[in-house]
Amino acid sequence: ETLDKGLEKSKTSFFGKLSKAVAGKSKVDDEVLDNLEEILVASDVGVNTTLKIIERIEARVAKDKYLGTDELNLILREEIAGLLSEIETGEETEFVTPSDKKPYVIMVVGVNGVGKTTTIGKLAYQFKKAGKSVVLGAADTFRAAAIDQLQIWADRAQVPIVKQSMGSDPASVAFDTLQSAVKQNADVVIIDTAGRLHNKVNLMNELTKVKRVMQKVVPDAPHEVLLILDGSTGQNAFEQAKQFTAATEVTALAVTKLDGTAKGGVVIGISDQFQIPVKYIGVGEGMEHLQVFNKFEFIDSFFK
Ligand code: GDP
Numbered sequence: 436e437t438l439d440k441g442l443e444k445s446k447t448s449f450f451g452k453l454s455k456a457v458a459g460k461s462k463v464d465d466e467v468l469d470n471l472e473e474i475l476v477a478s479d480v481g482v483n484t485t486l487k488i489i490e491r492i493e494a495r496v497a498k499d500k501y502l503g504t505d506e507l508n509l510i511l512r513e514e515i516a517g518l519l520s521e522i523e524t525g526e527e528t529e530f531v532t533p534s535d536k537k538p539y540v541i542m543v544v545g546v547n548g549v550g551k552t553t554t555i556g557k558l559a560y561q562f563k564k565a566g567k568s569v570v571l572g573a574a575d576t577f578r579a580a581a582i583d584q585l586q587i588w589a590d591r592a593q594v595p596i597v598k599q600s601m602g603s604d605p606a607s608v609a610f611d612t613l614q615s616a617v618k619q620n621a622d623v624v625i626i627d628t629a630g631r632l633h634n635k636v637n638l639m640n641e642l643t644k645v646k647r648v649m650q651k652v653v654p655d656a657p658h659e660v661l662l663i664l665d666g667s668t669g670q671n672a673f674e675q676a677k678q679f680t681a682a683t684e685v686t687a688l689a690v691t692k693l694d695g696t697a698k699g700g701v702v703i704g705i706s707d708q709f710q711i712p713v714k715y716i717g718v719g720e721g722m723e724h725l726q727v728f729n730k731f732e733f734i735d736s737f738f739k
Pocket residue numbers: 545546547548549550551552553554584691692693694695716717718719720724
């Protein structure tokens with residue numbers, strides 16, 4: 436329900452434009468495809484992914500010359516679902532972590548302001564609700580506010596947090612967090628990291644060091660590197676994905692603020708372009724406003 440409400444704007448925008456583009460036309464012709472291309476790009480699907488979708492639809496049109504515009508919706512849904520399936524995006528339905536990895540270590544990356552702290556807090560809450568024990572690590576030691584904010588979320592979700600003073604070594608905080616988690620026999624560890632993008636080499640070095648030091652405690656950590664992106668920033672989100680994937684191996688994405696954007700297509704484009712699944716979406720500021728990304732629900736909300 437929240438997703439539907441949250442994506443209301445995307446819905447009217449995408450579906451409304453699509454309906455307009457095919458109005459009065461019975462066949463999918465070049466003009467319809469041109470319009471569709473424009474709408475997809477305007478919905479932040481991104482140029483590469485848009486062209487991929489258009490090509491696939493063209494191939495189907497070539498096979499079936501009389502393809503009607505009434506079938507375009509269905510075909511578009513199929514192609515989008517197909518794209519997301521290729522990288523196993525939106526296959527999960529619950530907040531789960533693999534039980535054979537204990538603690539399951541999630542390293543969270545992303546630039547300031549995208550909703551990193553909020554998403555960590557919401558995740559901690561959800562995992563705890565699912566019966567898991569969670570430990571947070573405040574390894575964004577660059578900003579005092581980051582540590583304070585994470586503490587507030589730890590209190591809200593009622594999970595322990597490991598922190599040091601501002602300016603301390605992030606790798607040291609990560610190390611302490613993992614040690615504490617192992618001692619407590621915790622199920623999930625979520626490590627916040629600093630999101631400074633002004634120097635790619637620094638970012639890469641810092642994240643590499645945090646990883647290396649974590650592996651002294653849990654040899655195959657981190658099990659997940661979760662990049663947080665602000666869904667309302669369109670091209671910026673693509674650019675940040677590019678920078679972070681160049682600096683470290685990102686294994687999953689969380690796209691936030693989809694409640695406030697008319698362009699949810701960023702979810703489709705980013706997961707396709709970077710071949711990384713979107714695992715979570717943020718649909719509001721509250722603790723409950725995080726969802727496990729489900730491709731069918733998402734596509735439904737686009738086309739309803
Ligand atoms: P950080 O700097 O990346 O840690 O960002 P924060 O977690 O502090 O979030 C920045 C702002 O975005 C805060 O005002 C959050 O309440 C807001 N925010 C985070 N996620 C969402 C979301 O899914 N929807 C909306 N509307 N706001 C969000």
